[in-house]
Amino acid sequence: MKAEMQPAEGATPEPLRWALHGGPGTGKSHTLKLIREELFEQIAGWTRGSQYQIVTLQAVMANDLDGDTIHHALGLNWQSASDDKISGSKFLDLSAKAVQWRWLIIDEISMVSAELLARLDLRCRELVRDLAQSKYARGSAHARPFGGLNVILSGDLWQLPPPRGTFLGEVPWEMLTSGKSRKVAHTVHGQELVWGSVGEKSVVQGLTELVQCERTRDVWLQHVQKEIRDGRLAADSHAFLHGQDTSVPGSWSGEALECGNATCRKLMQGKYTPAHIRLHECPRCKEERASKKRVVDTAGHMVEVEKRDRAKAIFATNAVKYHVNKLRAQDWAQRQGQEVQYAIAKDTISSRALQEKPDLGREKLTWLQRHDQDCGGLYGVLPLCVGMPVTATDHLDRRRGILKGCPGKVVGWSWRKEQEIAQDQKTHIWNQPPTCIFVQFTTKTQWRVQGLDKDNVFPVTLQRQPWHIDKGRSRPMLRVVRRQFPLAPGFATTAHAAQGQTYAEGAITDMQLGEGGDPMTAYIAVTRVRDREGLYIYRPFDASPYQKGCSVGRALLLQTWRGDCIDWATLRTRYREEAACSECRERKPKSGYTAGQWKREAAARVCRECVRNHAANNTPWQCSVCKAWQDEAAFAKQYARPPCTFYRVCHTCEVQKPCCKCGVAKPASAFGASAWKARHADRRCCKDCAVKVTGHWRCGVCSEQKAREHFSAWTRQSTRQNGKQRCNPCVQATEIRAAAKKAKGRLYKLRVQDKRQQVIRCSRAESPDSVRPLLRRSVCRQAIRRATAWQTKAPVRSTVRTGEIEHRRACGNRFRVKDGHVDEPAQPTPRKTQPRAQTTQAAQAARPQQETQATARAAKETNAAPAKAELESKNCLSFDISKSPEHGRSPAKVVPWSMKIPFERAGS
Numbered sequence: 001m002k003a004e005m006q007p008a009e010g011a012t013p014e015p016l017r018w019a020l021h022g023g024p025g026t027g028k029s030h031t032l033k034l035i036r037e038e039l040f041e042q043i044a045g046w047t048r049g050s051q052y053q054i055v056t057l058q059a060v061m062a063n064d065l066d067g068d069t070i071h072h073a074l075g076l077n078w079q080s081a082s083d084d085k086i087s088g089s090k091f092l093d094l095s096a097k098a099v100q101w102r103w104l105i106i107d108e109i110s111m112v113s114a115e116l117l118a119r120l121d122l123r124c125r126e127l128v129r130d131l132a133q134s135k136y137a138r139g140s141a142h143a144r145p146f147g148g149l150n151v152i153l154s155g156d157l158w159q160l161p162p163p164r165g166t167f168l169g170e171v172p173w174e175m176l177t178s179g180k181s182r183k184v185a186h187t188v189h190g191q192e193l194v195w196g197s198v199g200e201k202s203v204v205q206g207l208t209e210l211v212q213c214e215r216t217r218d219v220w221l222q223h224v225q226k227e228i229r230d231g232r233l234a235a236d237s238h239a240f241l242h243g244q245d246t247s248v249p250g251s252w253s254g255e256a257l258e259c260g261n262a263t264c265r266k267l268m269q270g271k272y273t274p275a276h277i278r279l280h281e282c283p284r285c286k287e288e289r290a291s292k293k294r295v296v297d298t299a300g301h302m303v304e305v306e307k308r309d310r311a312k313a314i315f316a317t318n319a320v321k322y323h324v325n326k327l328r329a330q331d332w333a334q335r336q337g338q339e340v341q342y343a344i345a346k347d348t349i350s351s352r353a354l355q356e357k358p359d360l361g362r363e364k365l366t367w368l369q370r371h372d373q374d375c376g377g378l379y380g381v382l383p384l385c386v387g388m389p390v391t392a393t394d395h396l397d398r399r400r401g402i403l404k405g406c407p408g409k410v411v412g413w414s415w416r417k418e419q420e421i422a423q424d425q426k427t428h429i430w431n432q433p434p435t436c437i438f439v440q441f442t443t444k445t446q447w448r449v450q451g452l453d454k455d456n457v458f459p460v461t462l463q464r465q466p467w468h469i470d471k472g473r474s475r476p477m478l479r480v481v482r483r484q485f486p487l488a489p490g491f492a493t494t495a496h497a498a499q500g501q502t503y504a505e506g507a508i509t510d511m512q513l514g515e516g517g518d519p520m521t522a523y524i525a526v527t528r529v530r531d532r533e534g535l536y537i538y539r540p541f542d543a544s545p546y547q548k549g550c551s552v553g554r555a556l557l558l559q560t561w562r563g564d565c566i567d568w569a570t571l572r573t574r575y576r577e578e579a580a581c582s583e584c585r586e587r588k589p590k591s592g593y594t595a596g597q598w599k600r601e602a603a604a605r606v607c608r609e610c611v612r613n614h615a616a617n618n619t620p621w622q623c624s625v626c627k628a629w630q631d632e633a634a635f636a637k638q639y640a641r642p643p644c645t646f647y648r649v650c651h652t653c654e655v656q657k658p659c660c661k662c663g664v665a666k667p668a669s670a671f672g673a674s675a676w677k678a679r680h681a682d683r684r685c686c687k688d689c690a691v692k693v694t695g696h697w698r699c700g701v702c703s704e705q706k707a708r709e710h711f712s713a714w715t716r717q718s719t720r721q722n723g724k725q726r727c728n729p730c731v732q733a734t735e736i737r738a739a740a741k742k743a744k745g746r747l748y749k750l751r752v753q754d755k756r757q758q759v760i761r762c763s764r765a766e767s768p769d770s771v772r773p774l775l776r777r778s779v780c781r782q783a784i785r786r787a788t789a790w791q792t793k794a795p796v797r798s799t800v801r802t803g804e805i806e807h808r809r810a811c812g813n814r815f816r817v818k819d820g821h822v823d824e825p826a827q828p829t830p831r832k833t834q835p836r837a838q839t840t841q842a843a844q845a846a847r848p849q850q851e852t853q854a855t856a857r858a859a860k861e862t863n864a865a866p867a868k869a870e871l872e873s874k875n876c877l878s879f880d881i882s883k884s885p886e887h888g889r890s891p892a893k894v895v896p897w898s899m900k901i902p903f904e905r906a907g908s
């Protein structure tokens with residue numbers, strides 16, 4: 001260190017920028033503590049904040065080292081990446097503190113993002129006085145990194161990356177691709193601070209590595225931790241954790257057989273099955289094997305309930321942590337024989353939010369179920385009982401060391417007088433919270449609040465925190481203020497909060513990773529314990545996520561810090577984007593191709609060099625159709641323009657193209673300019689097909705272009721050309737189709753009618769004789785009656801029982817019947833429509849002939865059917881359906897008998 005700080009002759013001393021690296025529990029924080037206490041404070045007599053500063057990302061880590069958070073110590077804005085908003089007075093305050101700064105120690109560097117490190121560097125350059133000797137190198141106008149402060153970067157690159165931002169161990173790909181960086185300035189700056197160099201030397205000048213794990217003395221557990229760290233968890237280790245059979249005896253630690261038994265050593269030779277090994281291993285191996293089973297099963301193995309109750313559950317996400325905390329709080333209270341008290345948060349909606357969404361109040365109950373990180377870090381329903389472990393969710397008192405994440409236990413709470421009545425009613429849900437909750441916190445120092453009789457007991461009062469329901473929006477509007485105690489049950493935590501901690505009581509972890517889960521979170525949990533007895537794995541897990549190896553960046557950064565020579569050329573060939581040229585067959589990086597060529601398919605991609613060769617041979621352009629490289633003269637002039645780089649067609653391929661309508665291949669002159677250039681063949685329509693002729697319309701049905709006279713049938717309705725116009729043949733065809741359709745409809749009706757009549761006839765013929773008259777009567781509602789016209793004495797058949805009968809055939813007159821008998825008046829009733837004089841004479845002339853015919857017909861009818869006469873004598877009227885007045889009427893008026901009287905009923 002001294003050597004590094006020793007100036008070369010005549011030169012400004014170079015400040016120290018050093019890395020302290022080591023696995024979990026190797027004592028990095030312990031070393032920093034020693035440097036602080038023994039070197040800085042005891043030997044140099046310095047104080048924190050004046051001559052040196054120790055910073056970390058999280059308050060709990062800072063508290064362990066008696067340091068500060070990066071944001072608080074350097075006045076950085078933690079909500080946004082902009083640091084311009086710092087007030088003048090605060091900046092002056094910081095500057096005054098930084099006047100004497102010489103050392104800056106950053107712990108848990110893996111959790112500091114590139115962006116945050118860049119902001120820290122810029123703020124240091126601002127705060128350190130220009131007069132400070134080390135700020136500028138001799139002859140340089142640029143401030144040194146970190147304003148010339150001596151810096152120690154301590155941490156483990158194989159631990160968790162920052163919750164947000166770019167991980168420092170990520171390879172800056174610009175180094176591999178030698179392309180321009182598209183990252184934001186802060187990212188590039190931050191990465192340069194750990195990867196880059198100042199002049200010939202790298203920014204981080206060297207590295208001290210700690211290798212001996214001090215936290216975990218269990219050799220086998222150390223071995224498992226290492227396997228998970230390297231991403232190569234062995235099948236045997238996985239089986240040991242699950243209590244399954246292994247290919248080695250139980251006391252195998254990964255390096256040696258601890259029992260030293262000769263039989264067990266023999267079992268190691270690989271000839272035996274796992275079941276055999278388990279059966280024949282020595283008692284010590286059996287014992288070791290049992291203790292290595294860390295996956296908790298439901299059958300009650302590892303029933304160390306008491307111990308497990310005190311162990312901290314470590315999860316990857318806040319949501320799981322929140323729910324586990326609530327469940328374990330209930331469980332814990334039950335075991336202690338206590339009733340859980342629930343403090344209900346009060347959410348107040350801002351007036352602006354109500355303006356935007358008036359019915360927001362209805363959702364309040366659902367907000368209580370959201371996890372705390374969604375609602376300003378305060379629980380909706382906070383379970384509490386006396387003696388329960390809790391943690392502070394905010395910095396409650398910096399002076400006393402009660403920072404966010406500080407552990408403690410509930411000692412009691414105090415009510416206002418009027419609230420004590422509610423207490424008597426034994427309610428366990430506090431809609432009206434107590435005035436304060438007394439919590440005994442575990443801090444580095446001992447203190448006592450005035451008026452309280454116990455040490456380290458702090459009255460935690462209600463806190464208000466704003467949160468937004470619509471926090472995903474670019475400008476959240478729906479603001480709610482939550483009022484709750486800033487406490488959380490202390491049974492579970494996240495892996496990020498657990499980093500750097502040692503849990504002597506043990507840790508519970510879930511190693512079954514979901515999709516996208518990070519094995520590092522499980523690694524952090526596994527490395528927090530002192531021995532295997534302290535590790536509880538929540539459920540069986542899949543080994544594959546822990547066998548994928550680890551990223552190349554971490555190892556490369558460590559090599560950079562060590563000062564090892566990195567073979568960037570080999571890395572470039574391995575990681576750079578490359579593709580083979582279709583002509584020279586050589587694999588080349590993206591920069592070896594033009595943008596257009598890179599996008600092409602592998603078979604058509606040509607590298608810059610081959611393109612250059614073609615240009616040198618005076619064939620600079622490639623035809624997109626025939627793929628031949630040709631000179632410029634082989635292409636049309638417009639292809640010289642830059643947009644045509646991706647599509648050029650030579651004259652030979654361009655001589656003729658087919659029209660999409662007529663399908664005939666035609667030269668360019670037959671097409672319009674845009675149609676000729678169209679790449680899609682279905683858009684290339686020749687002029688003949690596309691042309692509009694004056695006085696012509698295109699028929700909307702047959703699509704033919706015709707003179708307007710051919711549309712005369714259509715223009716009777718409309719003269720507008722709207723694309724629906726139809727030519728005369730098409731109109732005619734339409735009309736014919738409509739008429740045919742109508743006729744078909746009518747024919748169908750007649751067919752139906754005929755069919756019905758046929759059915760009736762058949763049924764009548766088939767029905768028994770006794771039933772037939774009944775059927776006839778039912779079918780023929782209007783019975784046919786016989787009468788004799790009194791004028792001509794001719795027989796007349798009619799359905800009229802009472803009324804007038806028109807007897808046209810006999811004389812053209814009418815006569816009246818009453819109850820079926822002819823009512824003979826003194827004078828004949830004149831017809832309504834009187835025949836004209838001429839026709840009356842003609843009718844009178846024809847009358848004798850008609851009378852003769854009628855008489856003859858009557859005689860024929862009387863003689864022809866004796867059965868009919870018999871029926872008539874029985875006063876039954878005959879029925880001939882073809883002569884019936886119903887015949888020929890619409891079927892709707894004729895009611896089929898079968899529908900009216902069922903056959904059986906009629907028969908009976």
Ligand SMILES: Nc1ncnc2c1ncn2[C@@H]1O[C@H](COP(=O)(O)OP(=O)(O)OP(=O)(O)O)[C@@H](O)[C@H]1O
Pocket residue numbers: 022023024025026027028029030031156214215499500501502
């Ligand atoms: N040299 C040492 N002598 C005795 N105990 C030590 C030593 N180094 C570390 N320890 C103990 O080991 C535990 C872990 O140490 P420490 O927190 O410093 O490790 P770390 O490397 O910072 O771990 P992590 O990477 O997890 O933060 C602590 O309880 C500490 O007291």
